[in-house]
Amino acid sequence: MSEEVQHLQSRIWQEEPEADNPFACRAAYCHGYDVYGEMLGRAGWAEMVYLLFRGEAPTRTQAAVLELLAVALASAGPRDAAVHAAMCGGVGGSPAAAALIAALAVGAGSLGGAREVRLAMEGWQACGRDLAAWRRRWTEPSAEPIGIFPPAEHPAGFDPHGVSTATPVRQVLAHLAALTPDSRGAWLELHRAELEGAAGHPLSLVGVAAAALTDLGFSPVQGEMLFLLLRLPGAAAHALEQAEYGHKKFPFYRLELEDGPTEKVR
Amino acid sequence: MSWMERYLLAITGRRFAPRPLRLLEAIWCYTSYPDARIWNNRVSALAGTTRSTGNLGLSAALALSEADIYGLGPCVRAIEFLIRTRVELAGGGELAACLRRERSQGRTLGGYGRPLCAADERIAPTVDLARSLGLAGGPHLALAYAVEALLIAERPALRMNYGALIAALAADLGLTSHEHHLFLIPLFLAGMAPCYLEAAAHPAGAFLPLPCHGVAYRGAPRRTWGPA
Numbered sequence: 001m002s003e004e005v006q007h008l009q010s011r012i013w014q015e016e017p018e019a020d021n022p023f024a025c026r027a028a029y030c031h032g033y034d035v036y037g038e039m040l041g042r043a044g045w046a047e048m049v050y051l052l053f054r055g056e057a058p059t060r061t062q063a064a065v066l067e068l069l070a071v072a073l074a075s076a077g078p079r080d081a082a083v084h085a086a087m088c089g090g091v092g093g094s095p096a097a098a099a100l101i102a103a104l105a106v107g108a109g110s111l112g113g114a115r116e117v118r119l120a121m122e123g124w125q126a127c128g129r130d131l132a133a134w135r136r137r138w139t140e141p142s143a144e145p146i147g148i149f150p151p152a153e154h155p156a157g158f159d160p161h162g163v164s165t166a167t168p169v170r171q172v173l174a175h176l177a178a179l180t181p182d183s184r185g186a187w188l189e190l191h192r193a194e195l196e197g198a199a200g201h202p203l204s205l206v207g208v209a210a211a212a213l214t215d216l217g218f219s220p221v222q223g224e225m226l227f228l229l230l231r232l233p234g235a236a237a238h239a240l241e242q243a244e245y246g247h248k249k250f251p252f253y254r255l256e257l258e259d260g261p262t263e264k265v266r
Numbered sequence: 267m268s269w270m271e272r273y274l275l276a277i278t279g280r281r282f283a284p285r286p287l288r289l290l291e292a293i294w295c296y297t298s299y300p301d302a303r304i305w306n307n308r309v310s311a312l313a314g315t316t317r318s319t320g321n322l323g324l325s326a327a328l329a330l331s332e333a334d335i336y337g338l339g340p341c342v343r344a345i346e347f348l349i350r351t352r353v354e355l356a357g358g359g360e361l362a363a364c365l366r367r368e369r370s371q372g373r374t375l376g377g378y379g380r381p382l383c384a385a386d387e388r389i390a391p392t393v394d395l396a397r398s399l400g401l402a403g404g405p406h407l408a409l410a411y412a413v414e415a416l417l418i419a420e421r422p423a424l425r426m427n428y429g430a431l432i433a434a435l436a437a438d439l440g441l442t443s444h445e446h447h448l449f450l451i452p453l454f455l456a457g458m459a460p461c462y463l464e465a466a467a468h469p470a471g472a473f474l475p476l477p478c479h480g481v482a483y484r485g486a487p488r489r490t491w492g493p494a
Binding site: 007008011013024031032038042097098101147209 | 318319320321322325326329332334338339343344346347371447475476477478479480481482483484485486487488489490
């Protein structure tokens with residue numbers, strides 16, 4: 001009796017083996033394109049990423065939008081919680097992967113993280129360019145599915161601690177609007193003030209990214225994954241930088257106990 | 267103080283008596299199969315075969331365990347549902363209506379049915395232990411069984427699994443859903459280390475090596491890359 005052969009299945013990737021070794025790849029095809037035979041030297045990183053996720057080569061404009069977004073998201077700077085997490089890995093000499101895992105874990109949530117991108121993209125799917133629908137979404141929120149993430153505490157894509165729209169947010173939005181005048185990004189720029197008024201907070205970079213990723217045709221789960229990915233370069237660089245500085249130059253903040261243990265025992 | 271008591275104190279701020287501690291420790295012990303085919307365990311084995319570190323492998327495997335169709339996701343949904351439904355029933359609600367509403371809202375009921383096999387061999391020993399400790403008479407456990415009875419009348423595959431059982435037992439011990447979520451983090455840990463170790467003991471790359479023909483391509487036909 002022959003044992004049933006089990007295969008992984010993929011719409012994305014196909015490999016042909018070398019004649020002398022079935023485990024060695026002779027040619028690899030991504031959605032039908034010869035990666036090493038044709039794309040190498042002709043395709044950019046943003047084009048490759050777009051192809052991997054969407055299954056089709058991007059247009060010039062789509063590649064330019066993704067490229068712009070990749071630059072805008074590459075580094076959140078050392079004050080960012082996810083970057084801070086990566087730096088904790090770097091400064092203590094943790095493995096490189098641990099620093100990136102730390103950045104991914106901390107950058108996964110609904111405050112400035114990938115989950116917020118996903119929620120904001122779900123907002124775009126539900127509300128599109130309908131201001132009234134966005135208002136309803138925030139004034140009459142539907143119950144969030146129960147899951148492992150804590151419920152979101154503010155309208156996704158807006159900064160709950162913001163006072164006014166940060167300059168880089170406006171700059172990224174302006175570039176996106178200029179590149180794609182009919183896009184959600186352009187609509188967002190046009191109606192930013194009204195949306196911010198309804199949300200009660202200024203727009204954040206997450207909100208801009210969510211609009212751009214939706215414009216590029218990514219689904220919310222794809223956007224969540226891409227945001228995690230695009231945030232990693234800065235986390236990695238800052239982790240290595242703090243490893244060079246060493247732990248004596250990395251703040252070990254003073255502890256302020258809110259509720260002393262002896263007090264609680266009483 | 268045992269490590270279990272220490273961990274529960276950290277999560278809940280409360281101290282637990284020996285019998286609840288015994289049950290909670292058994293909840294960890296009665297699962298954690300060292301089967302490297304299971305997706306989270308497979309990650310620790312893959313880390314072993316690629317000669318990554320045990321900590322990275324096990325951390326990633328733990329991270330995977332917060333899954334939708336197995337592991338912590340269904341467990342969290344189960345305790346949320348049981349706690350919420352019990353409150354509703356105490357206020358005069360009717361269980362069948364609660365279930366109908368839950369499912370009509372597109373929520374997957376956590377803790378009933380199992381992705382790879384229908385029966386759950388962990389139920390009987392866990393319930394036996396809970397009974398022997400006098401901890402099987404709580405209202406959430408009774409509710410979990412009542413839900414099972416309604417579900418299997420409709421679909422026999424939707425029997426209670428370990429997730430609903432331990433959610434009910436934890437709720438009867440006073441754990442909130444958030445506390446239960448944190449309590450469950452090491453649930454599969456003991457099965458992950460052997461998967462890592464076994465793969466690390468074998469030649470590098472010997473765990474699940476896949477030849478090129480091990481992937482069935484289902485995508486676009488060959489085409490030429492050109493400027494858009």
